[in-house]
Amino acid sequence: MNPLVHQALHTETIELAQNQCLSGLLRFITAGSVDDGKSTLIGRLLYDTGNVAADQLASIQATSQKRGLAAIDWSLLTDGLIAEREQGITIDVAYRYFSTARRKFIIGDAPGHEQYTRNMVTAASSADLAILLVDARKGVITQTRRHAYLAHLLGIRELVLAVNKMDLVDWQPSIYRSIVDEFNAFVSQLGRHHVQAIPLSALNGTNVATHAEAIPWYDGPSLLEHLESIPSRRDADQTPMRLPVQRVVRVMMGNGANGATEKEFRGYQGTLASGHLHVGDEVEVMPSGQRARVTGLNIADQALQKASADRSVVVSLDREIDISRGDMLSDPIQLPRVTKGITADVCWLSEQPLQTHGKYLIKHTTRSVNALFDDLIYRVDVNTLAHEAAPESAVMNDILRVKLKLQQPLFVDNYSDNRTTGSFIVIDPVSFHTVAAGVII
Incomplete structure (x- = not known):
């Protein structure tokens, strides 16, 4: 322009x-x-x-x-x-x-x-x-x-x-x-x-x-x-709905006395990463692909009809689905990408150099998976913006474009479309230190 x-x-x-x-x-x-x-x-x-x-x-x-x-x-x-x-x-x-x-x-x-x-x-x-x-x-x-x-x-x-x-x-x-x-x-x-x-x-x-x-x-x-x-x-409100599940909430309703029947309430707790969620909306559960309708939205003891981005809520559904931490409730029309390989720009944050054949953990929303750096495509020279092709490793503050191979799938969007589902951190599985941060392209 x-x-x-x-x-x-x-x-x-x-x-x-x-x-x-x-x-x-x-x-x-x-x-x-x-x-x-x-x-x-x-x-x-x-x-x-x-x-x-x-x-x-x-x-x-x-x-x-x-x-x-x-x-x-x-x-x-x-x-x-x-x-x-x-x-x-x-x-x-x-x-x-x-x-x-x-x-x-x-x-x-x-x-x-x-x-x-x-x-x-x-x-x-x-x-x-x-x-x-x-x-x-x-x-x-x-x-x-x-x-x-x-x-x-x-x-x-x-x-x-x-x-x-x-x-x-x-x-x-x-x-x-x-x-x-x-x-x-x-x-x-x-x-x-x-x-x-x-x-x-x-x-x-x-x-x-x-x-x-x-x-x-x-x-x-x-x-x-x-x-x-x-x-x-505040573009998070305008993007497709994403709710990474952080915790499954189970509560027994009723005490069984005087003939009362105990009933389990099951809800799915998380922070809405983007979009809006209403009671009555249909959602798709990742990775199973099953669909259900929202029957309730709660925060503490307050019932909601609608939740917006950044709001922490407990979602109840109209049918029982096997859902656990790390799964994601999504807009069924505009789904995230399900992938076991991502291309990303990363900033290496650790004093310990990147081990190209070492195992790392990728923490993406509420889901953690094992990963390998499959390819170091280039390193950026921040003074000239020149690309150094195929670097052998990375040291602290290096900025690189990489390909990562994942042991299990992630549910991702490009960072330019969704800051939450388009970003991740890399964790050393031995020290549990955060060693890099990345954005998905």
Whole structure:
């Protein structure tokens, strides 16, 4: 698509959302290299939107003074782990919740150090938007490209390039534009994305919550203004119904006294991965292929007529079918793919290299199966996006396209169609450590 047409369509979407008083929940992550200011930016957002309690503010003020800092260290609001405080870096995903008059937000503060790229993958898997921070003094670096590629891999199409610490380069527009041009040139190779570049200073709060009039050469939105205008992606409701069974619920009804007859209630508990489920709907059970109608939907003691994506429910059916954990209730018209072999893009997360002939476990929704890496098709160079054909193995943070051979079938969709049924993790069956995360193509 022509970039100008794409921009016009994007602008039209933004204006429509604004006219409809957009208030949906927005999930976003911050990512970047060490010391780019991610935690500081989040702390500043929380403070400027009035989401910092008085006792929290007093605590971080006192801690900042003890460290001899002239200004408040806003990163203290998110870097909660002792190890993080000692090292001055983020090593785990810190989730924070805040709201403005227009909408609610969930932030995932992803680690910047290359060693913890796996945490960034976790945070990005449920995000609608990614804020990629760049230190204006350093520009676009390898970790910037890696995070942009991972965001692309995990289906995030809304990107914010936050060029931070602009105050340390005297707000020079030439430096900002050079960084933006280099980043856009890289992202344009990945496919269709929308990138909103924003110059800011997280420490000072410039262009974070409100538009900075002091930057005459920038006429775009502040970071918060942009976040409030982006439509959240709730496409899970629009995709075919999938309910992975997590647990079979059996309850004996009646006590047999005074001639009462005991009767077993059987239900199937799980979280609706996508679509809608109504009482009276017909479902197909995978892998048996048998069909039944829904006679009841319950959550705790509450009976429902309808359940939507992300809702945990107990489903009762009009006939007895042999169903167990790992099976799936599906839309009988639009079924998932039943397969014992998948092609996927994976990010290797373990310090232990991939063993091409080793056995692994694939955890997909509520189902776990034995698997082998049947073929390593190529490895991606995140700097050039070049493909290294047929690598012999993989080390931590490598991104590869692979073929996996499964001992038992999985019920899958492409990741581009369904984030839940299109993703999986790889587990070492000896240590039970998660060694990779993948998306099905």
